Amino acid sequence: MDDQQLQGFKLQLSALREELLGHLDLSDTASQIVELDQTTVGRLSRMDAIQQQQMSQASRSQYRQRLVKVERALSVIAGNDGSYGCCESCGNQISLERLNNSPESLYCLLCQQRAEE
């Protein structure tokens, strides 16, 4: 990977980080709905509100998990030792296609699949 590519991924990751932080801010507000006085929930029944809260908590934890990976990847880039884009498990180069799709990838496709099995 050359410097230009690395800078590109760094920019992508920073943007992703901002986006995820934004989502987490928004869902902070959404998950407070049930805490509010019932009159402010409007036509939503309490059941609906609770369901909505559970969904929003599920996506929150996904955003959180992704944010952790994004920050990890950013710190690997900041470490500037050329290890960004290398699989943390086998040390092989992670394909650029994979990094383009998810620049926060820390493992190559094979190791990821193995981990998920």
Ligand SMILES: [Zn+2]
């Ligand atoms: Zn690997």
